[in-house]
Amino acid sequence: MDGPSPDIRRMRWIRAGWVCPVSGPPLEDAAVGVEDGRIVEVRGGRFPGGADASFPGCVLLPGFVNAHTHLELTVMRGFLEDLPFPEWLRTLTRTKYEALSREDLTISARLGAMECLRGGVTAVGEMTDVGTGWDAMCELGMHGVAYQEVFGPADAQADAAMASLEANVARARQTEAGARRVGVSPHAPYTVSSALYERARDFCDANNLPMAVHVAESDDEVRFIRDGDGPFAEGWKRRDIPVTARSTSPLGYLDRLGILGPATLAVHAIHAGPDDVERMAEAGVSVAHCPKSNLKLGHAIAPVLDFLAAGVPVGLGSDSVASNNAVDMFEEMRLAVYLQRSRAGDPEAMNARAALEMATLGGARCLGLQDDLGTLEPGKLADFVVVEMDDPALTPSYDPVDTLVYSASRKNVSATYLAGERVALDAGPTIDEARSIARRLAAP
Secondary structure (H helix, E strand, O other): OOOOOHHHHHOOEEEEEOOEEEEEOEEEEEEEEEEEEEEEEEEEOOOOOOOOEEEEEEEEEEEEEEEEHHHHHHHHOOOOOOOOOHHHHHHHHHHHHHOHHHHHHHHHHHHHHHHHHHEEEEEEEEEEEOHHHHHHHHOOOOOEEEEEEEEEHHHHHHHHHHHHHHHHHHHHHHHOOOOOOEEEEEEOOEOOOHHHHHHHHHHHHHHHEEEEEEEEOHEEEEEEEHHHHHHHHHHHHOOOOOOOOOOOHHHHHHHHHOOOOOOOEEEEEEOOOHHHHHHHHHOOOEEEEHHHHHHOOOOOOHHHHHHHHHHHHHHHHHOOOOOOOOHHHHHHHHHHHHHHHHOOOOOOOHHHHHHHHHHHHHHHHHHOOOOOOOOOOOOOOOOEEEEEEOOOOHHOOOOOHHHHHHOOHHHHHOOOOOOOOOOOOHHHHHHHHHHHHHHHHOOO
16 A cells, blocks of 8 residues: 555554454554444554554454353352352342342442453343343443343243333333344243243244343253253242153253244353254354353353354353352453363363454354454454553463463453443442442341
8 A cells, every 4th residue: 555545544543562353363563443433444564654542562352252241240259159059049049139229230230341341341241130231231331232031930920021021121122222232031941931931932033132041051950851850840849830851951942942043142051962062053053151150160061162063153251250250251261272172181172262262253143243243353343452461471472362361361451442442440439339238248
């Protein structure tokens, strides 16, 4: 190019020591051109004029897409330690509905969104119950999909559950915008009746809404669906809800109900056998993989390599910090690699580039937002994160992607951009309010 075109002169350039577009190899001494909140050009080497923002010695990469969060539960960080999964769920549910007000959950969701942004997460697949997760996304400008949760294990609860779901979705859709969208989440096979699953499915189909489901997460869930026994079955029986042995896997059960489809996000999917992987691939289902949360709760290792080999899109999620303790997508990437290598017994089973793709473009595909997010390419939203590499723990660096995945942490994030604007957060008041809530929860 002999000289800058008029369009190039109107751009704002953000320059860094390295730009990792994910859609291609890293570019050294490169810059991203931004106009009207979107990327216009990504260029390595010399370019016309000076940079509007410069980050020498840093890596600029797409904002992380955290494919599975529960922002509303952030104030329960550290509150549910060392509990068996069914008891963990019961304690979480009881605390949320009996000890926390909507104002508390607003503060909790805001704190969670701030934590995400400070760690380089610009988009989330949020499971919102009372709606404060969606409110926090809107307030702070985050992108992603907020899946409105719906619960009701007894068939008789379906009418009331659907009325609440429809009202909550209608409220949220008033503030949908671009890459910030609303979906639906029938929570899990042990909290949702078959009748409610089918009605939620029909509601999504009629309103063109994506769906997310917790499924195949634990051994107890497998026993509940396949054999009709275990702690979840006992819980239903205590409430006089009939339990039926489905004689199939949790994913097989959802497939029978017509839940699996190209707009379905299967969260966890740890206990997915070969038949499940095949049916997911045929249906076009995506998977939100939460390696750190899965490990902390004592669950098995998800067959991520099988998903990828079958063409099932996989994104990385943190889950709630009630089961994770910190939103750190670098940790999730690292664990994703190490777990698959361990499961396969092969140090070449997964590499850093595959993990980075799952944390960015993979998550965007899971949420149906790949046209707007996940890579640094012309036309996409200018959501990106700047990682400071001038750290003894990151030095020397022979390859920026390897260094990011195997050595970096959320503490190395020095800047986060949403639609081309640098995010500035004053988290102090929210932190103080969250600490006040925690003191009340901890009181005897």
